[in-house]
Amino acid sequence: MNIIIAGCGKLGFTLAEQLCEENHDVVVIDKNQYILDEVSEMLDVQVLRGNCTIYHVLKEAGVEQCDLVIASTGQDEVNLLTCLIAKQASDCGTIARVRNPEYVNEIPFLKNELGLAMTINPERAAAAEILKLIQIPSASEIDSFAKGKVNVVRVQVLPNSPLDHLTLLDFHSKICQNALVCVVKREKETVIPKGDFHLQANDIIYVALSISSMNEFFKRSGLKYKQIKDVMIAGGGTIAYYLAKQLAEARISVKIIEQDEERCKQLSELLPSAIIIHGDASDRQLLLEEGIEHTDAFVTLTGFDEENIILSLYARKQQGVKCITKINKIAFNDVISELEVGSIVCPKYITAEYIIRHVRSAQNTKGSNVETLYRMLDNKVESMEFSIKENSKVTGVPLMKLDLKPNLLIAGIIRNTALIIPTGKDSIQTGDTVIIVTVNRGLKDITDILK
Amino acid sequence: MNYRYILYIIGWIFKIVGLFLFMPFVIALIYKENIGIDYLLCAVGAIVAGFVITRLKIKNEAFYAREGYVMVALSWILMSMISALPFYLSGEIPSYVDALFETVSGYTTTGASILSDVESLSHASLFWRSVTHWLGGMGVLVFVLAIVPLSGGQNMFIMKAESPGPSVGKLVPKIRKTAFYLYLIYFVMTVAEILCLLCAGLSLFESVCTTFATAGTGGFGIYGDSCAGFSTPAQIIITVFMFLFGVNFSFYFLLCTKRIREAFRMEEVRWYAGIFFASIALITLNLTSSVGQLAHNLKEAAFQVSSIMTTTGFASCDFNLWPQFSRVILVLIMFVGACAGSTGGGIKVSRIVICLKTVKKELQHLIHPRSIKQITMDDNPIDRDTVRSVNIFLISYLFIMAFSVLLVSLDNFDLVTTFTSVVATLNNIGPGLELVGPAGNFGMFSDLSKFVLIFNMLAGRLEIFPMLLLFSPATWRRR
Numbered sequence: 001m002n003i004i005i006a007g008c009g010k011l012g013f014t015l016a017e018q019l020c021e022e023n024h025d026v027v028v029i030d031k032n033q034y035i036l037d038e039v040s041e042m043l044d045v046q047v048l049r050g051n052c053t054i055y056h057v058l059k060e061a062g063v064e065q066c067d068l069v070i071a072s073t074g075q076d077e078v079n080l081l082t083c084l085i086a087k088q089a090s091d092c093g094t095i096a097r098v099r100n101p102e103y104v105n106e107i108p109f110l111k112n113e114l115g116l117a118m119t120i121n122p123e124r125a126a127a128a129e130i131l132k133l134i135q136i137p138s139a140s141e142i143d144s145f146a147k148g149k150v151n152v153v154r155v156q157v158l159p160n161s162p163l164d165h166l167t168l169l170d171f172h173s174k175i176c177q178n179a180l181v182c183v184v185k186r187e188k189e190t191v192i193p194k195g196d197f198h199l200q201a202n203d204i205i206y207v208a209l210s211i212s213s214m215n216e217f218f219k220r221s222g223l224k225y226k227q228i229k230d231v232m233i234a235g236g237g238t239i240a241y242y243l244a245k246q247l248a249e250a251r252i253s254v255k256i257i258e259q260d261e262e263r264c265k266q267l268s269e270l271l272p273s274a275i276i277i278h279g280d281a282s283d284r285q286l287l288l289e290e291g292i293e294h295t296d297a298f299v300t301l302t303g304f305d306e307e308n309i310i311l312s313l314y315a316r317k318q319q320g321v322k323c324i325t326k327i328n329k330i331a332f333n334d335v336i337s338e339l340e341v342g343s344i345v346c347p348k349y350i351t352a353e354y355i356i357r358h359v360r361s362a363q364n365t366k367g368s369n370v371e372t373l374y375r376m377l378d379n380k381v382e383s384m385e386f387s388i389k390e391n392s393k394v395t396g397v398p399l400m401k402l403d404l405k406p407n408l409l410i411a412g413i414i415r416n417t418a419l420i421i422p423t424g425k426d427s428i429q430t431g432d433t434v435i436i437v438t439v440n441r442g443l444k445d446i447t448d449i450l451k
Numbered sequence: 452m453n454y455r456y457i458l459y460i461i462g463w464i465f466k467i468v469g470l471f472l473f474m475p476f477v478i479a480l481i482y483k484e485n486i487g488i489d490y491l492l493c494a495v496g497a498i499v500a501g502f503v504i505t506r507l508k509i510k511n512e513a514f515y516a517r518e519g520y521v522m523v524a525l526s527w528i529l530m531s532m533i534s535a536l537p538f539y540l541s542g543e544i545p546s547y548v549d550a551l552f553e554t555v556s557g558y559t560t561t562g563a564s565i566l567s568d569v570e571s572l573s574h575a576s577l578f579w580r581s582v583t584h585w586l587g588g589m590g591v592l593v594f595v596l597a598i599v600p601l602s603g604g605q606n607m608f609i610m611k612a613e614s615p616g617p618s619v620g621k622l623v624p625k626i627r628k629t630a631f632y633l634y635l636i637y638f639v640m641t642v643a644e645i646l647c648l649l650c651a652g653l654s655l656f657e658s659v660c661t662t663f664a665t666a667g668t669g670g671f672g673i674y675g676d677s678c679a680g681f682s683t684p685a686q687i688i689i690t691v692f693m694f695l696f697g698v699n700f701s702f703y704f705l706l707c708t709k710r711i712r713e714a715f716r717m718e719e720v721r722w723y724a725g726i727f728f729a730s731i732a733l734i735t736l737n738l739t740s741s742v743g744q745l746a747h748n749l750k751e752a753a754f755q756v757s758s759i760m761t762t763t764g765f766a767s768c769d770f771n772l773w774p775q776f777s778r779v780i781l782v783l784i785m786f787v788g789a790c791a792g793s794t795g796g797g798i799k800v801s802r803i804v805i806c807l808k809t810v811k812k813e814l815q816h817l818i819h820p821r822s823i824k825q826i827t828m829d830d831n832p833i834d835r836d837t838v839r840s841v842n843i844f845l846i847s848y849l850f851i852m853a854f855s856v857l858l859v860s861l862d863n864f865d866l867v868t869t870f871t872s873v874v875a876t877l878n879n880i881g882p883g884l885e886l887v888g889p890a891g892n893f894g895m896f897s898d899l900s901k902f903v904l905i906f907n908m909l910a911g912r913l914e915i916f917p918m919l920l921l922f923s924p925a926t927w928r929r930r
Contacts, residue, residue, distance in 0.1 A: 044607065
């Protein structure tokens, strides 16, 4: 697809990078030549210097032949105007980043009036992601498929738990009927396991399961399953506001520690049910005073990655505190993920992921059948959702008789809104939605799973 | 340094060169020449070597500017070395240095020859010389980019290192498509010229060879007198096409995408045309004041200016015998060269324009010391880095030229010969003046001078820095 990205900040760059990787033709518009030079050196994109709200600039970027315009400058108004002009200039999809909380309630109206395909709010998306992590404890990462019917949960095997030393063949009988181990990460290796695979302590496993069997799985596998009742948030930025608001709606008590007094007053106005603490979150005495050891979850949302990491490391020392760490810059991802900082949330990736999912689904009408695609474990593993629209070589044949590619797994089949965790005897039928987990890149059609 | 990746791409270049080596083999079959067997051997050898090399596993795909420059320089040298083999093996050019000179001259689209009697070469070899022009004109690596699926955005480094001009713009977002479109335009224009020349009464062989040499702005002729023997219509066609191949290819892309106004607004193309027509007018007047008719002189002037400015190097008459004023104009436009992003060589019109603008800016700055002025081109501001790199390019250019003149002067030829031989190779033109004029050749130089001139041709084609980096120790250090 031809895609124009207006504004090349953190989000714009991430988007350009990922869209480029998926082989789209990307044109980046920005006002800053320095940034453009950098982008054109690192990525295979075309760059254009100029103001993206000017029709001629958009025209030069090829808006007339373009399929999608993503406005991701720092200013909401500029983004909206860009989308408006692009929409008038050609029949393309438009996505605007609108991040000002004041506009949140306007979004449905704006979307309709301006014909936007999508609006994105990185802070809100990050808050939603964190909320999901809080609500499903012990899982340090969770992805949803088929509109939330299937979830892929990341958990770590604890020593001496029922999962430790378990052979996967016994997984169904001993742990849970409706769950399937899709990916195992042991030290630096990533495997898609077969039935004879032995789990070990400290393995990180990805399990596909339905929400209803979540409870059973966590209980039987000896993972802690404690309802989270109160959350402490370090840093009172926009994400903290969105998060606290949603937490309050879910009747979870919230405590926000924020340094800036003005902001504290603002927050207390906006969030009457939350406890707002004015103080430095990196003050140990303060944290103890506010009862960090008794809180259920601790979310670090300050503006500094380093501070967030240190705070999470500290909080992890307290028994039973679930940590969620926000990190803006993921350059040293491999080092950070080795640290005990709990779940990591990176707002720009979350937003980029949203948009890329949209792009993929827009592209669906153009050939590929992938409905949703997730990348896990530093993009090493892909899990994707195919909807089976017609009969093919894979339909109607018991799975054990299919000659599948190595390192590929059918993690779930959704038939008539019910999830089937497949065994060798099940088969794929027309009308199903199938979830595939694989380390092979670039599957385009369900028949690509065969050798 | 990522040696494996560099090797991998070089492997691909071997394959492509091998494939093109089949073409002279076919020609040899048609004309029943024994030399065909040498071409076949080299073709098969190159392809086998290519396949062996590309089977190597690439461990990591880290590829940065440094690798790009080194790879471009290395691949041009290696590719010339294998392409020179048929000349040498068949004994048509007995010395390997001479054969290498001839091939480098072909690939860099210089067109300087060491042969005193071109017509004694076999058809296959004549054809192969023209093919090297065609391949070298747009760049072999650009060809690789167009056909080999390479991962990553790092390909830009390759394109940057091989494409002529101060800054590389993409036509479309993807490098691969850009490379493809460039070759498409190139190919279509080549076919158009072949058809035109056929209509003008040239034989198929003549038209194809001449067209390849024009398209790459090379200048190897298949006759001793270059283009002087062709009919007037054919000469006019060649004049026009030489001019067209010297235009920035973005111009044609804009025309094809119906952005005609934008195309004709391109400042570089305007300057190029301006210098071109001004030179023709001046030379015509100068010639007519001494001898000949206006129309005839106009035709000769146009052909020569077109040939020299685009750095092709064809000749329709011996311009060495022209009056001094005309000769000086020719030497001056040798330096100017063609547009950036064309197949021509030289300093490039856009660099000259940028330099002129900086001079104007400096003058204004002296008059109004507190004034601030942004240099622009096509209404886009030219940033400091570009201006700086243009300046440094010119400085290194002058140094290389001075040093080469010094080395070549060891052969003890007259000053004009020594100077223009360096200018003609560094700017990828071909013929110079006096002994290396259109009627002469480069055969009489010593091997040392030939190596210096080979270096100059490569440096001129690759815009100096890849060659300098290749020979700079810092490039090869680990840290």
